[in-house]
Amino acid sequence: MKMHLVGGFLGSGKTTAIAVACQQLTQQGLKVGVITNDQGQYLVDSEFLSAEGISSAQVAGGCFCCNYDQLDEQIQRMTAGISPDVIFAESVGSCTDLVATVLKPLRKFRQEKMEAVTLSCFVDARMLMMHTNDRRLPFSADTTYIWEKQIEEARLIVVNKIDLISPADLPAFKQALTAKYPGKKFLFQNSLDEGSVRGWLNELEANGDSNKLTPLDIDYAKYGKGEAELAWLDEQITIKTSHGTATKVAIDFIEGLTSSIKRQQLTIGHLKLMITSNGRQRKISFTTVSSPAAETNELRTFFGQSNEVQLTVNARVQTAPEVLRGLLEVELGLLRTVDTIISEENIVFFQPGFPTPTHRILS
Ligand SMILES: Nc1nc2c(ncn2[C@@H]2O[C@H](COP(=O)(O)OP(=O)(O)O)[C@@H](O)[C@H]2O)c(=O)[nH]1
Ligand SMILES: [Mg+2]
CATH class of the missing domain: 3.40.50.300 (P-loop containing nucleotide triphosphate hydrolases)
Incomplete structure (x- = not known):
């Protein structure tokens, strides 16, 4: 092997x-x-x-x-x-x-x-x-x-x-x-x-x-x-709507989040999302040097209208973990309405701990 x-x-x-x-x-x-x-x-x-x-x-x-x-x-x-x-x-x-x-x-x-x-x-x-x-x-x-x-x-x-x-x-x-x-x-x-x-x-x-x-x-x-200067945030988000607008809300969230990171002048290490809807899945990534707009536009066509979208979010951004969490909370808050139910699960945000390798063989 x-x-x-x-x-x-x-x-x-x-x-x-x-x-x-x-x-x-x-x-x-x-x-x-x-x-x-x-x-x-x-x-x-x-x-x-x-x-x-x-x-x-x-x-x-x-x-x-x-x-x-x-x-x-x-x-x-x-x-x-x-x-x-x-x-x-x-x-x-x-x-x-x-x-x-x-x-x-x-x-x-x-x-x-x-x-x-x-x-x-x-x-x-x-x-x-x-x-x-x-x-x-x-x-x-x-x-x-x-x-x-x-x-x-x-x-x-x-x-x-x-x-x-x-x-x-x-x-x-x-x-x-x-x-x-x-x-x-x-x-x-x-x-x-x-x-x-x-x-x-x-x-x-x-x-x-x-x-x-x-x-x-x-x-x-x-x-x-x-390593500790990078914030890690992972979570799973479910967006439920009743008028086929869940895809639009998901894309608004992604665009809102990337704009907000940019406005705060934070450096992205990697912001990855897995989007699941209508039995289809798509990964979308924003990296340190990337242009998000083209990618989100393409998502609209790929998913079409839907009433439910699941997102897995893995964000690695150079900032404090609480700041990153705050940005996500604000963006999701802006999108919640009586018709748009957004729930979050398995939320974790942290800085990587100090590296302490199990083995370190120098010879
Ligand atoms: N244009 C271009 N994009 C790439 C290439 N390799 C990866 N990507 C994109 O870069 C982003 C990050 O890729 P990923 O493989 O998840 O990076 P990882 O964090 O190193 O595993 C994704 O959007 C990929 O589609 C490449 O050779 N050319
Ligand atoms: Mg990878």
Whole structure:
């Protein structure tokens, strides 16, 4: 069995690429599974993968490194269940130091069952270009430190969303990357394109093995602070109306929330929603650099009129958790009327706790 560990910041495109890769491997007759990871419990990514017909399990309530035994348990379960040829493990987007805390422990404790363990780091091409152009990223210094450390520890860097970079800027960008990061392998990828994702799979197959990676030299105080500067909010919302307007209310909520985050000048790590209505499901994402309008317009046509919509919300935004919760409450409050019943369940909002890995193998 091969294990592909997929790291990289919130919203960089990990789940999208994994889903496309799984479809391709399945078509080749291989059995694949995905283990998702998050600090929260009700995960849009897990719902998304199930909707795509992909076997998935989750390590929830904390990152792989701090819940290593849960990761190991999920690998065992998956092995006993579907006996996969390949497992993708997607780590939480605010996590780093994966070589010492996940890869090395996997090699040490599960060596006999793994043909290969690989590590890829996904990065949003637009943010990487800002970085190579010496522009500040829209995160605090400590959160930016995590983003930088994720790139530092991997050899294989998937420069994702390359379709969103102007072709005219590409040569200089590639040159700047080679100069800034000697020794790394860069893949320029559009994860919405099957052929492009095939290139990543080929690279994992041929050169992905991670046994030469060295553990990071990392300041945990800075790392912990960077994580704690992000607020996490998860909840499930049900909107019920009687005149077919539930889709409209859901879209008004999403647009209201994104505008309000923008007005407050808060940086989004990743705001993901799974929308379910009329027996159909759709994931919608807003990331650090994204343009929401086009996406919400498309939802109207996709869902049509309906009297009930369910939303799973996973918001990771740079602010205090209470502030994020306050924004959601205000937006939902504005939409409640005698005909529009909005209920909320499984609400959690918090800052990630200080990272305390189960294992940290530095040799
Ligand atoms: N244009 C473009 N969008 C992408 C690409 N990869 C992912 N996305 C979008 O980026 C958003 C975040 O993707 P997701 O896979 O959930 O990110 P994750 O947080 O790293 O798992 C989604 O809206 C995706 O559709 C890409 O290569 N090109
Ligand atoms: Mg994801």
